[in-house]
Amino acid sequence: MSTVPYAVDSRLLRSFLAVAEELHFTRAAARLFVAQQALSRDVKRLERELGVELFVRSTRQVGLTGDGERLVPHARRVLEAQEELVAAFRQARPLLVDLNSPGLATGVRVLRRAREIVPELELMARYESGLTYAAAEILAGRLDVSFGRFAGLEPGVRARLGQQPVRYEPMTVILPEDHRLAALDAVPLAELAGERVYAGAGNPRTPEWTDLAARLFEGRGIEIAAPAPLAVGEEEFRRVMAKTRSPVLAVVDFPPMPGTVARPIVDPVPLSPVSLVWREGLRHPGLDALRRAAGELAKAEVWLSHPEDGWIPARDALIMMTFT
Template identity: 75%
Template sequence: MPAPAHLDPRLLRAFLVVAEELHFTRAAARLYVAQQALSRDVRRLERELGAELFVRTTRQVTLTADGERLVPYARSALEAQDALLAAFGQARPLLVDLNSPGLATGRRVLHRARELAPEQELMARYESGLTGAAAELLAGRLDASFGRFAGLDPALRAGLDHQPVRYEPMAVVLPEDHRLASLPAVPLAALAGETVYAGAGNQRTPEWTDLARGLFEGRGIEVAPPAPLAVGDEEFQRLMAKTGNFVLAVVDFPAMPGAVLRPLIDPVPLSPVSLVWRKGLVHPGFDALRRAAFELTVEEGWLRRPADGWVPAIDERTMNIHN
């Protein structure tokens, strides 16, 4: 097999950590990735090199002769990359899009990353939705964002990568004097005949509107027609009060005057949230961001789905491929 023209440094790093640990579970913990994802990376490197690097049994992992031969080359390549990052990575902050100031998932990941790497400057940006952020990511004007990766146009996804972070339970915002406001949680069937705002017409959030359409299909729930784009919380709240529509949200959505937030049940709809970045991104603060996302996902059980959880099949496949 001819030598590959390019090797992804991520694959070399995965190989080297497994070579040092000789244990896939411990290596995955060091790299802040799922064990399945680490195994896939090692197999991909073996395919690209045309060589078996490890002998795996139920009891142990050992290096093959080719694996032993690769270790010094992998270490030299990664040391050179680290030296390059040290020389150039401090030139600018890592720009992290949180979509909206009121959403908790991305904000918690960013705060944890700042704790993990206090010497790095990680700065928040607010692009409203993942589709709105994707063009900025690809152009290098943003470094990372959060949102529904499977909802992006395939042409955008081709230049991006992602790390599943959370299945975020969805909720509905409704007027505080509505008959459903007295319920601790709102069954989806109770929304039949209602019109619910889900960002229709907002060119920055079509992935969210598409998720709503899939959820409402066959349940007699209407997606509210496009409304004027409201910029800022105050304008959004004014517009929603004027239309009187319910609002599809997530459980961490900030409070709105005159309205209540209620989780949705029967089934529990889930909004798939990934950390998203452009392929090839290198920045010394990025490792801390990925590590923070991994730690919170594990600690909070963010990727555990309830027995009656609902998520589109395309999202399930996309989230599982990195899990």
């Protein structure tokens, strides 16, 4: 005879209720913005902990067992009580959301939509420039949420964070207006052979970006430019670029800069994987709104579509398919 645990994880109850109400694992997973595999694991874990079978599954339908029906009202009461408790202490403190750099559209659009979903909450934008630095701030409790390349973080750091894939951002190259490639509508990756391309080398806040560039350039005769002074603001960016003359690797939504042109990279189209990232265990209605907003935009804008000629490291592709 199994022993019922003293406490049941509320996430497991929430997963159970979603399946009980939808009677469909795929729809329940979409409703919770989780992978179906993760949802199935939660249900199986709850069944093990309670020592009962909650669902009758077949290839075509899902139904509640007698124990499943008995659990439904209890699960609802527990979750309602938890929501009341959280609401009583919430007085929702501001949620601090890192957008990396001003003008980058993905994070800005997700934050804007989240603010529409929960207008009563304060979601405050920050600009920490780089997920590596932002992740350290998140784990230290000085920041709540950020965006960036999750696979570029150290495994020990990733283990303490939650993430939700948001977008595959096509990459672009920013060139001086008189650069030999500036007249092209798009720059084939092979045309960058022999160039020294700036990709944040030496910036301790953004090693995940430099690593992505190194993987892209490997074996293609493209060098990563030596570290340059960190340029903050349009005027400083223009001045440093005019001095170094190095093309700059960026994403397609990078804001326009004076004296430069941005050209998409093709053959292949390199993709920068962007995830929404937060501290594991964080509970805040603002985070729920951000996750919902990210899911809505990813679906509406087809942000998670991988083009046939797209390039992305295998490790990144795997991580983007598995999320909290």
